[in-house]
Amino acid sequence: MVFKRLLGAIGVGGPSVDTVLDEGPVLPGAALTGRVRMVGGTASVEIEHVTLELVAHVEAEGGDEEREGLVAFHRATVDGGFRLADGEEREVPFTLPLPWELPVTELHGQGLGVVLGLRTELAVAGAKDKGDLDPLRVRPLPVQEAVLEAFGQLGYGFVSADLELGHIHGTSQSLPFYQEIELSPPPQHAHALQEVEVTFLATPVGMEVVLEADRRGGPFTAGGDAVSRFTVAHHDVERLDWTAAVDSWLRGLIERQGGYAEHAGHAGHAEHGAHGSYGGEFGPGAAADHSGAGHGASEHGRRSGPSTGAVVAGVAAGVAVGVVGGIVAAEVVDEIGDAFEGDDAEDGDD
Template sequence: MSLFNKMLASIGIGAAKVDTNLVSERIALGGEVKGVVQIIGGSVEQTIDEIYLSLYSTYTVEVNDQKTTRQALIEKWKIVEPFTIGVNEKKEIPFSFKLPLDTPISVGKTRVWLHTGLDIKNAIDPADEDYIRIEPTPVMNAVLAAMEGIGFRLREAECEEAPLPLRRRLPFVQEFEYVPKGGMFRGKLDEVEVIFLPKSEQETEVLMQIDRRARGLGSFWAEALDLDESIVRFQATNADIPHLREKLSTLIQRYC
């Protein structure tokens, strides 16, 4: 019977199960992800070689004018050394780790989740997935609010494959695409794209691509050669928050 149970467990029947419970499913960038991994033993004793937590997101890649979706591993943590789980035994393993600053925030099409996996030799590895809501740092949130405040509307937010000059640790960047809905920029700009490159919880580099509305006889060639686009980089810190609305307005006006 024991041998039969082991054979069943090797294909996932009667094997150990895993469930992750987070203290909170809303986490700010740079904040602590805390929770407990609960393992419940199956019908046979099993050796757990590893428990790992992996943070994932999706991003789009354009191939031959077609968009496809890929998964990206943001970070992976091993939270325990090998141990044995007995028949129907319950174990709870607490964990805590800092959320990477380059994790995309939860807005638009962006989804981020935590994958919990048990590594068991000669068996199908049990797993659990939990979606989490990622919130921006205060300075990032202030930049987004300032864009709305000066007359822009967020049209789309999406993680896309990063061009080589912008590629860092991850294969993608998160882009926030704004269009003017009113005010001084309506009729002058097509869109403004914003990318954050956080340095700390208090500071971020902001990359903006300002797409002017091409006018006149040369408009066709301006758009064809991307001459109607300007790329701007600047630093924003918590100290800038009270003045970000004015700062962004003045900056964007230079490229209208």
């Protein structure tokens, strides 16, 4: 997608900038490629820097209040320190390494309602303009896809996906937020579970898979949230029976009596705990810490907010995800882009 914006910070006659991303979705931990195109205005100007920034639409909970907004989480300067003459055209190709924990925005080409964007900042003689958001598409890593397809094979249905501001205690999480993919249980598990939320925390060698279950109470079992955490390797994707592995994880969640447990196994290392709430301002360093204690099998506790998109239908057999309205994600990007510009003006940022 291409966006074009006359720099408001420079005024009429200032330079313009287009950012063009190469086609197709990207993978977490891979690289985003494209070009930044600049055209000089009516006068020659000094370009101090051209910076790319990844932002995400994130939700935060504090007590009974839920807030949402944009969080910047990855930034890199791709050019700068040159003079752009009046009317001059300049193109800068870029390769931007992406975080391994980059949230997934689509599955088998269907959007999940999660909004990520690339923002281009052009600094001219002390004035900076953050530009518009260019929506970013991210598909799952093979292990992530294998886990989700296993849920589909077990009959679980996709409900929603969102990004939560905060930190999951005891994990290797590096971003100021984490992604939750909410699934509904099949009939054979509906007596014990109301919902299951899946969080992936990827690294270069593998990933932690955090499962949170909202369990129904019974005569011999306690209800409430239960959490398990498993570590899996990227090279296991072709070696494991993922349906059997995920079924085993779920049985552990259903059968445990409570706590935040840890389990070491062929397809995992499980750990469980409770998430804290958020009460500060958005931004890096403001993330809530979700605390918990270790043990030895499978459980955890956390809350999620609603999805940013109207996403329905099921992750059955092939994880075919249905989306209501194919332009929902793009509309949200536009809305929060406008809101962020207002925040910039209010805060006097740059």
